[in-house]
Ligand SMILES: Cc1cc2nc3c(=O)[nH]c(=O)nc-3n(C[C@H](O)[C@H](O)[C@H](O)COP(=O)(O)OP(=O)(O)OC[C@H]3O[C@@H](n4cnc5c(N)ncnc54)[C@H](O)[C@@H]3O)c2cc1C
Ligand code: SF4
């Protein structure tokens with residue numbers, strides 16, 4: 001599995017993490033190129049159904065990141081995100097999605113180095129976990145095999 | 151069909167050094183909806199922008215993706231260029247190839263591929279962009295300046311002199327800040343009070359300035375041009391109108407043993423006090439924490455002696471509601487205190503003091519009337535040691551930055567000492583002398599060459615007491631790290647400048663960013679040093695990082711101009727990236743079911759109710775409606791709405807999904 005390059009999508013807010021990732025760039029700190037960022041105004045905007053859709057489209061790992069508690073540009077978006085995430089996490093867990101594939105982390109506009117760490121740690125972890133095989137596919141295959149062999 | 155133009159920028163070599171821009175432009179040019187794709191060395195330059203404008207007309211583009219630096223840097227530039235080229239500015243997106251790709255990855259295939267993916271994502275997004283018109287909002291032409299140090303004073307006077315209203319909020323009983331504590335100021339050695347107090351008085355008397363001292367910001371809501379601010383005016387236990395400032399109460403108060411903050415603890419003050427003689431306003435406040443009446447329920451001496459019956463023990467805190475258009479934050483800084491320096495004996499030995507304490511000793515209005523006397527026994531110190539960089543530039547102690555002002559004030563202190571104690575010896579331990587600034591290096595040279603201050607390059611490892619003397623042990627690195635020991639009568643530490651207590655809470659109330667040291671963060675380190683990330687909130691002075699008076703004043707005037715520019719318009723145009731609730735034909739009117747859950751999460755109270763009625767006025771259905779003027783486009787309501795009835799311009803459900811699909815699939 002050594003040549004496996006995970007596909008990681010990052011859902012980030014504009015004011016903290018996106019700006020933090022800009023600072024990573026301005027500070028010329030290097031990190032794994034497997035991660036690609038999608039910008040949202042705030043973590044409060046992130047509809048977690050998108051995570052499922054990203055997995056369905058072939059993502060191996062996901063990062064969700066925004067302002068630290070109390071630092072949200074819009075006061076409370078990250079609290080709403082956090083609350084919704086707690087519910088959604090259970091659901092995803094129940095659906096058989098390995099929670100190790102998802103990183104939820106706060107990165108401020110001043111934490112350029114932290115962004116690089118978050119990305120690298122996530123990519124390393126996903127590399128170990130291997131490519132994501134969706135729940136649906138797993139079921140289909142086993143049923144298929146049983147039918148064929150049976 | 152969409153006709154997208156893609157413009158790949160080399161950014162000199164910033165992008166092209168690690169990304170193969172030619173290959174990127176070629177690959178992107180082959181995408182289905184890309185009508186034009188090209189590369190250029192500097193897209194933001196005049197010829198670069200012209201290239202975009204010409205291509206819009208020539209290729210009849212319906213959308214543009216500028217693939218260059220962060221949108222946080224140049225989005226306004228390119229949106230404007232598009233508008234000039236005849237394309238609605240909101241049909242332009244940026245692909246961040248520099249900060250998010252070329253600067254953070256090595257030069258290889260993967261990096262170029264990532265650049266292509268980033269652009270493809272934006273191409274898919276921009277296809278779904280809507281042509282939008284900017285939103286007009288009104289501007290309240292009253293500003294608020296938080297913190298009345300020299301920075302706040304300068305900003306307030308400048309704004310007020312432009313003819314605009316200013317509300318100044320200062321949390322201590324007087325304005326003036328740290329400058330009011332200083333004796334004389336580098337690089338001219340002019341008296342600090344003499345140049346400051348006239349300005350303090352001007353603030354108090356200016357018809358356009360309303361001053362609230364002993365007051366703090368309770369909450370801030372709203373947005374540029376339209377902030378709603380609550381201010382807590384702490385009870386002074388005084389009717390300020392009745393008080394004449396005679397000061398009888400302060401002399402008669404029996405509780406006199408409270409360490410005087412203004413004198414940095416080197417003197418005592420009563421429980422009812424005016425912080426210093428030139429205070430503005432020159433009216434006392436009762437320090438409830440130490441007042442005998444508030445603690446034990448009896449005393450009231452001040453009330454008895456007051457000739458105008460101005461004391462009000464039952465005065466409550468007052469909350470004021472203000473409408474504010476722009477805010478200047480000028481809450482200044484503090485210096486590191488005792489527990490941080492056990493190795494220097496600070497807090498343990500009375501004669502180890504900090505820079506501000508030395509200022510008070512050297513000040514004509516200070517506890518010793520300007521005589522340099524050591525705190526322990528009031529003797530004149532014959533040998534004095536100044537230790538620069540106490541805490542600063544010391545990553546092991548968590549402060550990696552240079553506090554910037556200490557080299558200069560240490561030279562000043564050594565000079566002031568020599569001017570007052572002619573036969574004394576002044577020694578300075580330093581790491582480097584940082585004296586950049588007009589006439590600054592000359593000032594330090596004067597200390598060394600004319601006043602014979604002994605500068606020793608090296609760090610002090612410890613200070614301890616032996617036979618009533620302070621032993622300062624260090625090294626002289628210019629003599630090959632030779633150990634040095636100086637027997638001193640007094641030691642002055644140039645302790646690190648740090649953020650003011652409460653800075654973090656204030657930043658959170660204002661929704662502005664701050665760094666890991668709790669200093670307020672500017673919007674851009676070079677090009678927007680006065681702005682914060684939050685539109686309409688500006689910075690002035692040492693709340694951003696330690697700085698001296700000339701820098702604080704310059705920045706304050708800069709902030710004032712930003713406010714004045716904002717107030718020179720009768721309204722503002724705002725980005726129309728706001729939420730909207732869908733509308734359909736009757737009898738449905740909208741897929742919104744009227745649960746109004748969205749209303750409870752909106753931080754700006756931007757969600758209203760709209761009734762649909764029959765001709766005779768009967769309500770058929772009530773659905774949500776967004777007030778565009780109030781919505782800030784956070785999108786919290788969008789993610790929450792269970793019937794998917796709300797969407798957000800610029801970040802619509804379809805747009806973000808298109809981005810996900812484009813990122814993860816090749817086509
Ligand atoms: C020992 C020493 C010597 C110095 N000597 C010199 C010198 O010779 N020459 C020179 O140019 N500079 C000198 N400086 C630097 C100078 O003190 C600063 O440049 C200057 O004080 C910065 O002004 P400011 O208004 O930004 O902050 P401050 O002077 O710190 O004023 C901030 C004000 O805001 C108020 N405030 C804080 N928080 C809040 C809040 N939450 N709400 C409301 N109000 C708040 C404070 O009470 C204070 O009044 C010296 C500094 C030190 C420590
Ligand atoms: S827009 Fe959505 S959340 Fe708001 S009232 Fe309508 S259905 Fe409820």
Ligand code: SF4
Pocket residue numbers: 728729751752753754755756757776780781782783784785786787788798
């Ligand atoms: S996007 Fe929705 S929640 Fe956010 S400010 Fe606008 S209306 Fe309020």
Ligand code: FES
Pocket residue numbers: 013014015016017041042043044066067071072073074076077078
């Ligand atoms: S703006 Fe960053 S989490 Fe809300």
